[in-house]
Amino acid sequence: MTASATLRSRRRPVQRRAQQTVEAILDAVIRILKRDGFEAVTTNHIAEVAGVSIGSLYQYFPDKRAIFAALHRRHVGEIDRGIQTALIENAAASLEDLVRALVDAMIDAHTSDPGLHELLMTEVPHRADDTQEFAVRLHGAFRLAIAARTGELMNVRDLDTAAFVVAHMVDALCHGAALRRPPNLGLAAAKREIANAVLAYLRATPAQAA
Amino acid sequence: MTASATLRSRRRPVQRRAQQTVEAILDAVIRILKRDGFEAVTTNHIAEVAGVSIGSLYQYFPDKRAIFAALHRRHVGEIDRGIQTALIENAAASLEDLVRALVDAMIDAHTSDPGLHELLMTEVPHRADDTQEFAVRLHGAFRLAIAARTGELMNVRDLDTAAFVVAHMVDALCHGAALRRPPNLGLAAAKREIANAVLAYLRATPAQAA
Amino acid sequence: MTASATLRSRRRPVQRRAQQTVEAILDAVIRILKRDGFEAVTTNHIAEVAGVSIGSLYQYFPDKRAIFAALHRRHVGEIDRGIQTALIENAAASLEDLVRALVDAMIDAHTSDPGLHELLMTEVPHRADDTQEFAVRLHGAFRLAIAARTGELMNVRDLDTAAFVVAHMVDALCHGAALRRPPNLGLAAAKREIANAVLAYLRATPAQAA
Amino acid sequence: MTASATLRSRRRPVQRRAQQTVEAILDAVIRILKRDGFEAVTTNHIAEVAGVSIGSLYQYFPDKRAIFAALHRRHVGEIDRGIQTALIENAAASLEDLVRALVDAMIDAHTSDPGLHELLMTEVPHRADDTQEFAVRLHGAFRLAIAARTGELMNVRDLDTAAFVVAHMVDALCHGAALRRPPNLGLAAAKREIANAVLAYLRATPAQAA
DNA sequence: CATGAATGAGTGTTCATTCAT
DNA sequence: AATGAATGAACACTCATTCAT
Structure with a gap:
């Protein structure tokens, strides 16, 4: 070695x-x-x-766009690394702990340089792929997490739907919490609140049939 | 006359x-x-x-940027109109109905021309204000909605936090549902799922103190 | 009438x-x-x-240039009017009085709105004609004045040369006096000095032959 | 080396x-x-x-105007060089020789490319400084020349006034001689005539007090 | 490999001029 | 006549990209 x-x-x-x-x-x-x-x-x-x-x-x-692509790759990679770590370290943990760990990782990624994420997302041109790739990974992470805990989550009917909802919630809320949380909401409290929201959703009684 | x-x-x-x-x-x-x-x-x-x-x-x-600003104003205005209408029409409705109406309005706004929203947000340069203004309005809408129903929502401790969470959830999930919902999730089902997630969060027992 | x-x-x-x-x-x-x-x-x-x-x-x-041409015509016309008046009123006067009257007219023309002349000459495009016409008139005025007083001016050998020198002297010195005369030189004194310079030239012994 | x-x-x-x-x-x-x-x-x-x-x-x-400024600087510099040379070479010469040398330098500067000076002055935009600087230098040159010869020029009362008059005479007459001298006036004769006019002015009895 | 002077297609913007009303 | 919205040729200037050194 x-x-x-x-x-x-x-x-x-x-x-x-x-x-x-x-x-x-x-x-x-x-x-x-x-x-x-x-x-x-x-x-x-x-x-x-x-x-x-x-x-x-x-x-x-080779050209200017390649620079932007590399920048996005690097940024997404950094966040992704945190998520993967949380996922691995909490493979055997309870759903609650896992969710909290994932929210933690996401917020940490956003708060190390708050605004950078938004800057890259809103100002630097990027193929849909670049962002998609990240959303897909987050989706996948939660899909696995939920799938492994169906005993605990009997109300989850459709795995993909649940993963979709949770991934979007976590992404938007962590991003928002890092940049625009209300003044009376501390970072730690925000983490708890987001995790709670996710857990509340996952544990709730499913919607009536349509 | x-x-x-x-x-x-x-x-x-x-x-x-x-x-x-x-x-x-x-x-x-x-x-x-x-x-x-x-x-x-x-x-x-x-x-x-x-x-x-x-x-x-x-x-x-006066210049190119003014065109982009006008474009954003028009787009945000359109979405905002739907939200305000839903808000007014359901002023006296139950929380559940109001949330469903707001989710409806948001998704409709995004599905009339799916991709347009994302296009404008990711490709067309805009001052932070343009988007912020909209986020603030959505936040305000939910703040009012929740404040008027504190009897029904005894578990909501902090109004701003709740509005923050809900506004971000609705925005991200509706946007996501219009563009990237899993194949087995219909639009109507997505609406229900989003509303349910919001209601689950609002009705859940608040987090224990840290 | x-x-x-x-x-x-x-x-x-x-x-x-x-x-x-x-x-x-x-x-x-x-x-x-x-x-x-x-x-x-x-x-x-x-x-x-x-x-x-x-x-x-x-x-x-008809077009933009025509505006500038008209502006120059009007300006030159105004100065020219003063010169013609001085010329007529002093047709029978002594050379000294005539020169003083012409210098007076020129400086008055320049001081009513100091800077305007320069502004028009340096900033507003004009056919060579426009200015030339004026120089030619001044030249003509002095040519007549000198020609009528050859008795007094026996040292003037060539009428055209003398008129050329005097016209340029008066033009440049009056213009300069109105705009850039040294601080200790009053306007009245400047007028006297310019007239004296002109008279000194006209009365001086001609140059030796080449 | x-x-x-x-x-x-x-x-x-x-x-x-x-x-x-x-x-x-x-x-x-x-x-x-x-x-x-x-x-x-x-x-x-x-x-x-x-x-x-x-x-x-x-x-x-950096922009278009900078090109014009450089053009003026180059042009003024060229004329200035001739004047400074004449000034230095005739530092100990008689007033007459110095004046002739300066007139020579000025006319030479104008005749190497007749019309160029006028072209630059009337058509190419320039800050007042560009031209002013040159006028000031010419004024200074004559001021020094006259100051050093007060013995010869007992009639000169005010140095600044004399320098002002002479500088303007030389500038206007040399410029005019290069471009618009009467047909029967050769260049050499023009030089003599201009120098004579300047000397006549400087040697003349000063004006009576007003 | 590194450099940075040189390139020139292409951009945002102006403004003299026209012409339907 | 008078108006002023509309026109579009033309301009000053930028910047991604190349390539000789």
């Missing part, structure tokens, strides 16, 4: 530098976005802020 | 034509957005598709 | 109004020029400031 | 090329101005005539 890591880091100093450059470029986009808005995000400006020549920038990205 | 009508009709044609032109321009933006994406939305192209000269376009809008 | 004047003013109220409109337009150009500079002088803006519709403006002037 | 030359020559080519590009752009403006008039002076046209891409043009000048 140690050996291979050493070998890898010795063999690929180039790749490490490349990775640093890519990171610098993505960070530059965020910096510019925050400071001057999307209109100021030009490739030349990105390169300048990243401390890279415009020529180098084009060595790492 | 006749006199005032005559007077009005002498002045109106101009105003009506102006309004038509404005509508044509906003519609053109949507058309281009759908067909060719945001990059194709140039002022000259808008004017062409709207059947208006570029000069006329600039007689109605 | 009175009768014909009355008749004329009754018969041509239209022409009088037309003249007023033209004046309003030319004045508007000057107003805009002073307030906002040449870039702000657009036909639409001129019409607005003049209190005339853009359509009417084009009834009086 | 060789080392520094090598060092310099490694950096210079870029600077030299840049300077050449700037010159090409300014020359292009003049070419277009002469051939097609000011209205044809568009940035795209300038770039085309200069043999440069429009993008490069904007790498050297």
